[in-house]
Amino acid sequence: MNALKYYIxxxxxxARLGLTGYRQGTPEKGYVVHxxxxxxxxxxxxxxxxxxxxxxxxxxxxxxxHE
Amino acid sequence: MQIRKNQxxxxxxxxxxxxxxxxxxxxxxxxxxxxxxxxxxxxGVTPLVLQPQLIVSDPDGTVATADYVSQMRNVSWxxxxxxxxxxxxxxxxxxxxxxxxxxxxxxxLTLFRNVQPQEVVHVRFFGQYLDARRNEVFDxxxxxxxxxxxxxxxxxxxxxxxxxxxxxMIPMRRWGQFGIPVQLKNGPENIADADASYQWQWWNAATNxxxxxxxxxxxxxxxxxxxxxxxxxxxxxxxxxxxMAIAFGxxxxxxxxxxxxxxxxxxxxxxxxxxxxKYIFHDTDTVVLNAWVANAKGKIxxxxxYFDMELFFAIGTGDFESVGYGEEVIIKRNGLQGGxxxxxxxxxELSAFxxxxxxxxxxxxxxxxxxxxxxxxxxxxxx
Numbered sequence: 072m073n074a075l076k077y078y079i080x081x082x083x084x085x086a087r088l089g090l091t092g093y094r095q096g097t098p099e100k101g102y103v104v105h106x107x108x109x110x111x112x113x114x115x116x117x118x119x120x121x122x123x124x125x126x127x128x129x130x131x132x133x134x135x136x137h138e
Numbered sequence: 139m140q141i142r143k144n145q146x147x148x149x150x151x152x153x154x155x156x157x158x159x160x161x162x163x164x165x166x167x168x169x170x171x172x173x174x175x176x177x178x179x180x181x182g183v184t185p186l187v188l189q190p191q192l193i194v195s196d197p198d199g200t201v202a203t204a205d206y207v208s209q210m211r212n213v214s215w216x217x218x219x220x221x222x223x224x225x226x227x228x229x230x231x232x233x234x235x236x237x238x239x240x241x242x243x244x245x246x247l248t249l250f251r252n253v254q255p256q257e258v259v260h261v262r263f264f265g266q267y268l269d270a271r272r273n274e275v276f277d278x279x280x281x282x283x284x285x286x287x288x289x290x291x292x293x294x295x296x297x298x299x300x301x302x303x304x305x306x307m308i309p310m311r312r313w314g315q316f317g318i319p320v321q322l323k324n325g326p327e328n329i330a331d332a333d334a335s336y337q338w339q340w341w342n343a344a345t346n347x348x349x350x351x352x353x354x355x356x357x358x359x360x361x362x363x364x365x366x367x368x369x370x371x372x373x374x375x376x377x378x379x380x381x382m383a384i385a386f387g388x389x390x391x392x393x394x395x396x397x398x399x400x401x402x403x404x405x406x407x408x409x410x411x412x413x414x415x416k417y418i419f420h421d422t423d424t425v426v427l428n429a430w431v432a433n434a435k436g437k438i439x440x441x442x443x444y445f446d447m448e449l450f451f452a453i454g455t456g457d458f459e460s461v462g463y464g465e466e467v468i469i470k471r472n473g474l475q476g477g478x479x480x481x482x483x484x485x486x487e488l489s490a491f492x493x494x495x496x497x498x499x500x501x502x503x504x505x506x507x508x509x510x511x512x513x514x515x516x517x518x519x520x521x
Contacts, residue, residue, distance in 0.1 A: 075178045093163040093187040093248070105184050125176065128183040 076106040077128040078120035088112055095132050103128045150271045153201060156193040157278045159263060163187045168286040170255050173386045174333065177252045177286070188247040190263055192278065200271075207245050210265040210278070215240050215247045218260040228259060249284070259284040294329075294385050296393035297321040306402035309444045309488075310433070313371040315359050320366070320395055322383045331365065333386050338362045341378035348380055356493065356511065373511070374399050375490040403444075403487050406433040410449060410483040413466070418474050425469040427451065427461070427481045441465060443488075446515040450482035458482050458521070486515035 082098040085091045088108060096102030101121075109117050123131065164186035169178040192210060195203040217228040217238060228237055228251070237251040245265065253259050263280040298320050307313055320336065322329040339348040340355060352358045357373035367379070377399045385391040408431040415425030427449050431441040441447060442464055449467045450458035454477015461467050491511040494502040501509045 077183055090163075094184060103183055105179050107179070108184075125180055125183060129180075132183065 077123050077125060078104050078106070078109075078117075079123055079128070079131060080104055080116070080120045084116055084119060088116065095135060097135060100131070100135065103131055150200070150269075151197045152272070152274075153269055153276075154195045154197065155267070155276060155278070156191075156195075157280070158191050159280045159282075160189045160191060161186065162189055166261075166282050166284050168253055168284070170286045170288050172255075172288050172290045173292050173388050173391065175386070178289075181250050181252050186249040186284075188249070188261070188263075190245050190265065190278075190280070192265075192267060194267070206267060207265075208243055210245060210267050213245050213265040214263075216262040216264070217249075218262070219257060220260060221254070221257040225260075253284050253286045255286045255288045257286070292385070292391065293325045294391045294393060295323050296381075296383050296395050297323050298395045298397075301395075301397055303396060304398045304400070306400050306404075307371055307374065308402060308404055309371075310438055315368055315370045317361065317366040317368045318379070318381075318397065320381055320383060322365070322385050322393065324385065329385050334365070335384045335387070336363060336365045337382045338367045339380045339382065341380070356491065356509075369399070371490075373491050374401060375492075376400050401490050404433060406431055406438070408432070408441075408445075408483065408485045410481045412479070412481060415469070415474065415479055418479060420475060422474055423470060423472060425451065425474065425479055425481075427467045427469070429465050429483050429485075431485065446484075446486040446488055448484040448486075448519075450484065450521075452480040452482070453477045460521075484519065484521065486517050486519070488513040489516050 079096075079101045080088075080090075081101050082091065082096070085094060085096065085102040085104065088104075090102060090104055090108055094102045094104050094108070103123075104120070109120075163184055164179060164181065166186070168181070170176070171178060190207050190210075191205050192207045193203065194201060194206045215238070218225050219228040230236065230238055230240070235251075238247055238249045240247050247261070247263070249259075249261075251259070261282050261284060263278075265278050267276045267278065268274070269276065301318055301320075322334045322336075337350060338352075338361075339350050340352070341347075342349040350362070352362050357369045357377060359368040359370050361367040365381075365383070367381070369377070369379075378396065379399065380394060380396040383393045383395075385393075408429065410427055410429040413426035413428045415422055429441075429447050429449060431438045431445055431447075438444065446463070447465060448463050449461050451461045451467075451469055452458040453474065456477065458480070461469055491513055494510040494512055496502060503509050
């Protein structure tokens with residue numbers, strides 16, 4: 072079983088992938104997505120994405136809530 | 139005279155509805171990796187979003203066909219947590235933790251809570267739509283269960299790279315201090331160090347068991363509890379090492395790798411030659427003997443680092459007598475003309491460095507407590 076990977080992507084990429092409606096993030100800081108969200112997307116999206124651990128993703132979300 | 143009235147009616151055809159709840163960003167069925175104790179996905183990171191849609195269409199065309207969910211009334215989302223035979227209403231927040239949130243405009247439910255494998259979260263949506271023209275109220279209800287499936291189908295392996303189960307270390311080929319790296323993997327992916335533990339062990343022939351006590355093992359440099367142990371070739375004569383690697387703290391995933399490190403000389407040849415004194419003249423009073431050792435790669439430089447080289451000399455039918463140790467010995471004496479000179483060599487492999495001990499086994503140490511080590515011939519002296 073391959074572990075799910077989490078990424079932070081830019082607002083532009085999130086919008087192009089149609090994820091801004093239900094993924095957590097802001098236009099300024101980007102959005103947290105997982106590897107399943109890239110299904111069907113071209114490789115360049117993944118190349119621009121920043122891979123983060125689950126804990127780093129949770130920490131990122133905390134910073135969103137404190138804004 | 140009064141006007142006689144009669145009243146007509148506007149007849150509105152009944153509306154048609156399509157109601158559905160769209161799952162976005164995830165699924166009602168979550169997965170749980172029991173070995174890594176992680177949810178896939180973690181809804182706190184990527185939540186499940188349930189978006190209701192109410193498509194209204196009017197056969198007469200007076201009401202535009204569109205999604206009217208935002209105009210629904212008395213909308214409620216009820217989440218019931220069922221666990222261990224009991225059920226309770228799941229609140230939107232538990233202290234500082236948000237379980238779920240509902241958007242008042244879109245009526246969208248965002249579920250942040252992970253559902254434990256032994257739990258079921260029953261989700262119920264209820265909402266009404268009022269057709270003001272006909273003064274009719276339509277109820278819409280939708281229910282589903284959120285549950286979690288446990289998965290443990292791991293493929294844990296221990297990657298030992300090019301290391302073999304038996305490694306012969308030729309002393310003349312300097313390994314120095316070197317590491318033996320291993321890596322736990324789950325399928326093709328490395329398991330992070332934080333999720334893995336490594337414990338190296340050595341075979342204690344005295345107790346006939348694997349030992350994790352390295353306190354008296356001079357060949358250990360570092361890393362006996364990491365994925366790369368570092369050892370020192372100079373102190374290794376014959377060591378059996380084993381690593382026990384455990385993934386995600388689950389002993390059922392334990393993987394082992396055993397390797398035997400041996401000091402090994404391989405094939406070599408040696409001889410002693412006369413540098414001077416092969417031919418004894420009347421005034422010859424000096425003989426110089428020179429010994430060499432060679433292997434497949436040629437003559438070994440500084441062979442005394444690896445061999446105990448004892449040189450012998452004899453004249454005529456006399457017995458060989460030991461004349462010194464090393465590559466070269468100078469014999470200066472009178473009476474060399476008494477017979478044909480003969481040279482001999484006793485070559486013995488040197489062991490790895492071993493601690494010098496007293497008869498009772500106590501190691502000899504310098505004043506500062508540093509133990510003394512020395513190399514010894516591995517075979518007895520037979521002359």
